[in-house]
Amino acid sequence: MSWFKRSNDGLLTKERRDFPKGLWVKCEGCGGILYIKELKRNFNVCIKCNYHLKMGCDDYVNMLVDDGSFIQTDANMRSIDFLNFKGKEKYSEKLVNTIKKVNLNEAIKTGIGLISGYKVVIGVMDFSFIGGSMGSVVGEKVKRSIERAMSEHIPLIIVSASGGARMMEGLASLMQMAKTSIKLAEFSRDGGLYISILTNPTTAGVMASYAMLGDIIIAEPEALIGFAGPRVIKQTIGEKLPEGFQSSEFVLEHGFVDMIVNRKEMKEKLTEILDFFIGGHNRVKR
Ligand SMILES: [Zn+2]
Structure with a gap:
């Protein structure tokens, strides 16, 4: 031709x-x-x-943790269609198809691993699993990760990538916002260190709960970070939005995040933070 x-x-x-x-x-x-x-x-x-x-959760975990140190937790936990939700596609079928297509059981992978020798609990969301949406399983895995970090007295790191709560689980998905936030408050009172990493996009229910509750909040460059999307806000208030609205750079300027870090420098930055807060003597020699 x-x-x-x-x-x-x-x-x-x-x-x-x-x-x-x-x-x-x-x-x-x-x-x-x-x-x-x-x-x-x-x-x-x-x-x-x-x-x-966007980067898949497996690649992100591999990028952050020391080789061979990651042990996955709650790997087989899967969502069920308890509301018998019928959208364009039945939720029960969507779950089966997504699990097969993206080779993940849920929109977050959690586990324990070492970052430059520091033992941490880590959770990484994956946008390819129904838009990184938070249903009851994502919420439960986050809650268990917080509890694990609390009982072992080790830092918690969560990398978010999410379009928000999973509408197919109705109120049960919204409840995860309160559930994870309450656990994080307990963790904070207990003196735990929580580092939240925001990637593109971190929005809605996830942004309005655990993603914004980090002791330190790091954003990747140019990520969309916000509650409602810019189009919805524009339609609601009927005004032109400022340049770069809801980008990492914009929210940094307005005090919502602590720093913007290039993905390639993320591990180095985390190590610096862990060095500062935990101290080198707690490092596992490998
Ligand atoms: Zn390019």
């Missing part, structure tokens, strides 16, 4: 060629076409413009 095609106005135009699937991806930041293998080596950060593309 010819790569060039004669258009209606008689000029020769170049037809868009489809890239082989699974090899290339388009950067949401600069529109550049990126080679997936190279992108993965760069922790899903665009080589051309530093845009932080």
